[in-house]
Amino acid sequence: MAVGVLSSDQDLLAHAVGDLAGRTGLPVAFGGFERTGALEVTSVVGSRTPYLSGLVVQASRGLGGRALVERRPRLALDYRSSRNITHDYDRAVLGEGIATLFAVPVLVSGRTRGVLHCGSWAQSSFGEQIARSAMQVASDLATELRVRDEVIRRMSLLPHVEPAPSLDVAAREELREAYAELRRIGADVTDPALRERLGEIERRLAALSRDGAAPAEQLDVRLSPRETDVLACAALGQTNAEVAVTLGLREGTVKSYLQSAMGKLDAGTRHAAVTKARRAGLLP
Structure with missing residues (x-):
């Protein structure tokens, strides 16, 4: 991007x-x-x-x-x-x-x-x-400027690459952290136009992490915004308690969202849910 x-x-x-x-x-x-x-x-x-x-x-x-x-x-x-x-x-x-x-x-x-x-x-x-x-x-x-600053800062840390190569592990994790942070910021935004612009940035970040040779799986799955937020945090290795603190939710609520996402993705564990969500292009 x-x-x-x-x-x-x-x-x-x-x-x-x-x-x-x-x-x-x-x-x-x-x-x-x-x-x-x-x-x-x-x-x-x-x-x-x-x-x-x-x-x-x-x-x-x-x-x-x-x-x-x-x-x-x-x-x-x-x-x-x-x-x-x-x-x-x-x-x-x-x-x-x-x-x-x-x-x-x-x-x-x-x-x-x-x-x-x-x-x-x-x-x-x-x-x-x-x-x-x-x-x-x-x-x-102020929110738009803060988001723009964060995207530019995060993207400046990624190595310059020619079209379609794979990102290295460090760059990929940096991108995933940027995605999770944008999801957290976006949860507080009420303006529909701003939310749509944030969503477009998130989609581009998710697309950037996929290798050109590995197209997204075609899964008929629609995650709610909060289910995506929880999975994005879980993808960073956060526990339910840590996700709750990050998103300002109760730990039981986090567990409920995670279980719902796992059910939609037909995944038995949170790790399997994250993997399937990434293959489907729902997460970077």
């Missing part, structure tokens, strides 16, 4: 900014990533002027700069008269005609990777639902 099949950070940001406007119902949305201590706005939706595009917001300055360093959402109901922020960027914000502005940091592993903004051209009440929607968009973007 080439890293190029993954969406770029900018593509993910553009999708999130569009989603932000759609979910909050506010007319203008924009955002950018942190670059050497500053926020560079590279994606804008709904603007009426060119002032926001390319805007560079320094740490602690303006509303976005505060969200950047404080790692929490910031709201200016009346941006023009707000005394809680500096007004370094009034030309851009007020020039756009924005009256109410909300800034949400995108937190990845405790670090602010970027900030999303949404605003209205008239001063208005800012309800809890709008704030919740904006924070969910930021959370979804």
Whole structure:
């Protein structure tokens, strides 16, 4: 699998900014990533002027700069008269005609990777639902970035190979660990589009581990998402107790999922179930 099949950070940001406007119902949305201590706005939706595009917001300055360093959402109901922020960027914000502005940091592993903004051209009440929607968009973007980072990191550890050779043992195990980690992350994702993108990455990882000379067995088997999660962990040699900790489940629940998967695969042991799942292309 080439890293190029993954969406770029900018593509993910553009999708999130569009989603932000759609979910909050506010007319203008924009955002950018942190670059050497500053926020560079590279994606804008709904603007009426060119002032926001390319805007560079320094740490602690303006509303976005505060969200950047404080790692929490910031709201200016009346941006023009707000005394809680500096007004370094009034030309851009007020020039756009924005009256109410909300800034949400995108937190990845405790670090602010970027900030999303949404605003209205008239001063208005800012309800809890709008704030919740904006924070969910930021959370979804953070998850996509975290997944992308992990895939790139894992794939960078794999040796470069020419088309269709077998992976060595170490590379194959690294790939299987990456697959299990993606399954764990994906279990917490609620956005259908994001889940579908994660599923496509998982399928490519599973396909990558198969030798070109060993096509998948044709088995009419459909495992549930949790059955696949449990088998993916079992494939790494984890005990039921360890799988329970990894997936945040009860040990008895893990056992139940494992037995169900074994039954579907007509396997007498967990090891046989893992082997059959791999031959069927259900696991890497």
